[in-house]
Amino acid sequence: MSSDAPRTRRLRSPYAALTAQGEPWLWLTGGALGWAVAMITGLLGLIVFQGARTFWPVPLDEIRLDDGTVLLGEVSARERVVTDADGGPRPTSRRLLRTENFEITGSHYRWCDDSAISAESRPLHAAAVERLEGGRFHGVPLRLRHGDEVVAEGAAAAWERFRAEHPAIVGRGAEIRRIDRVERGRLQRQLRSARLATTRARLAAGADSPAAVAAAAAEQDLAARVAVAERELDRRTDDLRRPSAGWVLDCSTSDGREVALPLDRIVRAWQPNRLSWWGKLGVYAGRWGEFLGEEPREANSAGGVFPAIWGTVALTLIMALVVAPLGVLAALYLREYADRGPLTAAVRIAINNLAGVPSIVYGAFGLGFFCYVLGGSIDEVLFQPALVADGQPTFGTGGLLWASLTLALLTLPVVIVATEEALAAVPNSMREGSYACGAGKWQTIRRIVLPRALPGILTGLILAMARGAGEVAPLILVGVKKVALDLPIDGTFPFVHPEREFMHLAYLIYDVGFQSPNAQAARPLVFTITLLLVAIIAALNLTAIWLRSRLKRRYVAQQF
Amino acid sequence: MPTPSDSLPVAASLAPPALAARPADDRLAAVAAGRDVPSEVHRQVLDQAPVLEIDRFNLWYGAKQALHAITMPIPHARVTALVGPSGCGKSTLLRSVNRLNDLVQNVRTTGDMRLRGESIYDPRMDVIELRKRMGMVFQKPNPFPMSIYENVVYALRIDGENRRSVLDEVCETSLRGAALWDEVKDRLGESALGLSGGQQQRLCIARAIAAEPEVLLLDEPCSALDPIATGKVEDLIQELRGTYSVLIVTHNMQQASRTSDYTAFMYLGRLIEYGPTTDIFTKPILRETEAYVTGRFG
Numbered sequence: 001m002s003s004d005a006p007r008t009r010r011l012r013s014p015y016a017a018l019t020a021q022g023e024p025w026l027w028l029t030g031g032a033l034g035w036a037v038a039m040i041t042g043l044l045g046l047i048v049f050q051g052a053r054t055f056w057p058v059p060l061d062e063i064r065l066d067d068g069t070v071l072l073g074e075v076s077a078r079e080r081v082v083t084d085a086d087g088g089p090r091p092t093s094r095r096l097l098r099t100e101n102f103e104i105t106g107s108h109y110r111w112c113d114d115s116a117i118s119a120e121s122r123p124l125h126a127a128a129v130e131r132l133e134g135g136r137f138h139g140v141p142l143r144l145r146h147g148d149e150v151v152a153e154g155a156a157a158a159w160e161r162f163r164a165e166h167p168a169i170v171g172r173g174a175e176i177r178r179i180d181r182v183e184r185g186r187l188q189r190q191l192r193s194a195r196l197a198t199t200r201a202r203l204a205a206g207a208d209s210p211a212a213v214a215a216a217a218a219e220q221d222l223a224a225r226v227a228v229a230e231r232e233l234d235r236r237t238d239d240l241r242r243p244s245a246g247w248v249l250d251c252s253t254s255d256g257r258e259v260a261l262p263l264d265r266i267v268r269a270w271q272p273n274r275l276s277w278w279g280k281l282g283v284y285a286g287r288w289g290e291f292l293g294e295e296p297r298e299a300n301s302a303g304g305v306f307p308a309i310w311g312t313v314a315l316t317l318i319m320a321l322v323v324a325p326l327g328v329l330a331a332l333y334l335r336e337y338a339d340r341g342p343l344t345a346a347v348r349i350a351i352n353n354l355a356g357v358p359s360i361v362y363g364a365f366g367l368g369f370f371c372y373v374l375g376g377s378i379d380e381v382l383f384q385p386a387l388v389a390d391g392q393p394t395f396g397t398g399g400l401l402w403a404s405l406t407l408a409l410l411t412l413p414v415v416i417v418a419t420e421e422a423l424a425a426v427p428n429s430m431r432e433g434s435y436a437c438g439a440g441k442w443q444t445i446r447r448i449v450l451p452r453a454l455p456g457i458l459t460g461l462i463l464a465m466a467r468g469a470g471e472v473a474p475l476i477l478v479g480v481k482k483v484a485l486d487l488p489i490d491g492t493f494p495f496v497h498p499e500r501e502f503m504h505l506a507y508l509i510y511d512v513g514f515q516s517p518n519a520q521a522a523r524p525l526v527f528t529i530t531l532l533l534v535a536i537i538a539a540l541n542l543t544a545i546w547l548r549s550r551l552k553r554r555y556v557a558q559q560f
Numbered sequence: 561m562p563t564p565s566d567s568l569p570v571a572a573s574l575a576p577p578a579l580a581a582r583p584a585d586d587r588l589a590a591v592a593a594g595r596d597v598p599s600e601v602h603r604q605v606l607d608q609a610p611v612l613e614i615d616r617f618n619l620w621y622g623a624k625q626a627l628h629a630i631t632m633p634i635p636h637a638r639v640t641a642l643v644g645p646s647g648c649g650k651s652t653l654l655r656s657v658n659r660l661n662d663l664v665q666n667v668r669t670t671g672d673m674r675l676r677g678e679s680i681y682d683p684r685m686d687v688i689e690l691r692k693r694m695g696m697v698f699q700k701p702n703p704f705p706m707s708i709y710e711n712v713v714y715a716l717r718i719d720g721e722n723r724r725s726v727l728d729e730v731c732e733t734s735l736r737g738a739a740l741w742d743e744v745k746d747r748l749g750e751s752a753l754g755l756s757g758g759q760q761q762r763l764c765i766a767r768a769i770a771a772e773p774e775v776l777l778l779d780e781p782c783s784a785l786d787p788i789a790t791g792k793v794e795d796l797i798q799e800l801r802g803t804y805s806v807l808i809v810t811h812n813m814q815q816a817s818r819t820s821d822y823t824a825f826m827y828l829g830r831l832i833e834y835g836p837t838t839d840i841f842t843k844p845i846l847r848e849t850e851a852y853v854t855g856r857f858g
Binding site: 339340427429430431432433434435436437438439440443447448451452 | 692777
């Protein structure tokens with residue numbers, strides 16, 4: 001600017017000018033954020049894409065290999081590999097075919113080298129059939145018969161007739177399952193409570209006492225009546241089974257075999273190569289509906305995950321209900337009541353360190369303290385007859401309540417630390433203003449400090465819920481089960497059963513993805529369960545965030 | 561009511577003429593050196609009926625003494641201003657009146673204050689009840705995170721008053737008293753945090769007078785406000801005179817001279833001179849006081 005400035009004086013080195021401008025820092029900080037966003041969206045994108053496409057009907061390709069083998073299946077992956085064949089290494093491509101028909105082929109998937117394929121086609125009538133047992137079936141329908149009588153011959157006619165008959169059979173099957181689970185379950189529970197009553201009477205008054213004898217007689221009486229009722233139920237289920245029995249769909253597999261598929265064993269079937277886009281959407285929606293609303297089948301590898309959704313949501317909500325008041329009260333004491341001193345500082349450091357304890361340690365503590373000590377004591381006092389009669393603990397084993405308490409303990413440090421920060425952020429001038437008006441300590445906390453700190457407290461709760469909902473390790477010890485179809489809330493007295501074991505989506509990911517005999521076949525389902533878990537946590541968090549923003553508008557408007 | 565002469569052991573000496581002739585910073589230098597100096601309290605102050613008597617009050621923050629044997633009566637239904645350079649203990653003295661300093665750790669006091677003859681520092685004194693008899697306005701507006709209405713009636717709410725008619729009436733009276741009613745009467749249910757800084761401070765004044773306190777403590781109430789808002793608050797203090805006994809801390813000499821009936825000059829935790837505002841600003845006993853109020857020092 002000024003030409004007469006002394007030239008010998010250098011105000012800044014070029015390097016200093018660069019850092020002073022802040023340009024490098026802009027790139028560094030922006031780059032860090034970019035990386036974080038890219039990784040997170042990449043992960044979420046993968047989960048959403050893979051999870052959402054699991055149930056979409058994929059065309060069935062028939063592939064004839066050079067050695068004469070014929071395969072029918074969905075192409076689920078393609079990749080390029082380098083093979084070392086004659087003439088040195090050269091790149092080729094191959095595809096992964098989901099062939100299914102596990103009972104015949106012994107595998108769910110097969111890799112095919114593109115160079116070994118001699119012909120491929122899309123048979124119009126190829127059908128994918130989901131069965132109650134034995135996994136999926138791929139084949140072409142031949143005929144529909146009822147017993148030995150052929151009702152419809154030929155792929156098109158057989159499929160037409162199958163579509164007409166199948167829904168009624170599915171409906172009767174559902175009714176049979178309902179009778180088995182609900183009505184037979186009710187009878188079994190009646191028997192059990194009678195047996196417990198007998199045991200209770202024996203424990204209270206001795207085995208030969210009149211009360212015990214009467215109870216035993218009542219139990220005998222009930223057993224006889226239950227047997228009658230059971231026979232009635234048998235008759236009803238037989239009546240439901242009879243019209244469904246005998247209906248068989250004969251199909252040919254790609255290797256020329258003929259397989260008979262009983263209709264009452266078929267959950268759903270579709271012909272992907274013939275389906276219109278709307279038809280595919282229908283199948284897609286139907287499979288999602290089953291996934292969200294039904295119970296699992298075949299060791300969780302098929303069917304729905306409803307009990308796991310229920311368990312996850314219930315566990316997270318109970319955990320939040322426990323940890324929120326406990327954490328907030330503890331933080332209130334630490335911040336508002338306790339004197340500043342070495343003891344408070346030590347407690348605060350200890351709480352911060354608790355956040356770093358591995359979660360399996362909490363699981364072990366939950367098992368040892370909640371299940372064995374607390375639950376064991378409750379059993380001793382309240383559920384003695386059950387312990388004696390069934391030899392099984394009621395509260396003295398893992399269950400929803402103990403798992404929730406364990407997770408509450410696990411997330412307590414998060415809530416305490418966040419609440420403390422939120423309380424510290426409340427201006428002291430507000431507290432003084434309240435005291436100057438003649439308010440007591442608790443009045444000030446309740447009317448001024450807590451409302452003002454509430455958004456921050458909710459932030460802590462959101463973090464805690466996100467952490468708790470995704471935990472698996474401690475749950476394995478305190479009550480999560482591979483299959484637990486009895487929900488902790490149902491129609492039987494006392495309607496709420498917090499002692500029951502439960503299913504959990506995060507555990508289901510582990511179970512289906514890593515404990516199932518065929519991990520590859522389960523992989524699409526794992527993605528879908530993951531998508532569901534992420535969606536549930538996101539939904540819970542969004543609710544809390546919405547609540548927080550409402551509170552923020554109300555209590556923490558900008559000053560000046 | 562006890563008269564000042566029989567209840568207040570006046571440590572102050574009335575000024576011998578010789579003192580006024582001494583160099584201006586003599587006493588201040590003595591104070592700075594840690595020596596105790598007598599306070600000059602004008603006779604006119606002692607003739608007034610006091611609502612509050614501060615009696616040889618000492619206060620320590622840990623090992624550091626912040627107030628040295630302050631003895632001064634605060635006249636009833638008048639405005640008394642505390643002036644002095646930063647750190648002289650004005651705010652500390654003010655916060656000692658409603659025992660807000662109890663909240664600070666390591667605070668120790670000796671001596672006493674009496675509100676209408678009742679000892680404030682008596683261990684049997686209910687601090688909550690004491691604070692309900694006083695209202696306080698702080699340096700920065702500190703409206704509570706609630707509606708305008710709830711802010712004003714806060715003191716009544718915590719007292720358990722829930723009758724709508726009573727609350728409505730107090731709300732209107734207090735807001736009118738604080739010259740804020742016309743500006744907010746249509747939005748009493750809105751958040752108080754949405755008001756401007758000047759409105760917030762007048763809201764805090766409305767809140768402080770809602771419970772009809774015996775003493776109103778104002779701690780630099782205009783220091784965060786623009787001149788127009790300051791003018792409104794000063795007019796308000798003028799209107800409160802005669803109804804409330806007001807004790808106001810201020811850094812602004814014009815404000816002290818405009819709004820107060822009596823002015824006390826403090827320096828390094830000591831009361832130097834205390835008298836009617838007109839005397840303090842026009843013919844103070846001490847040259848030191850004159851130097852300060854005319855801006856030649858401090």
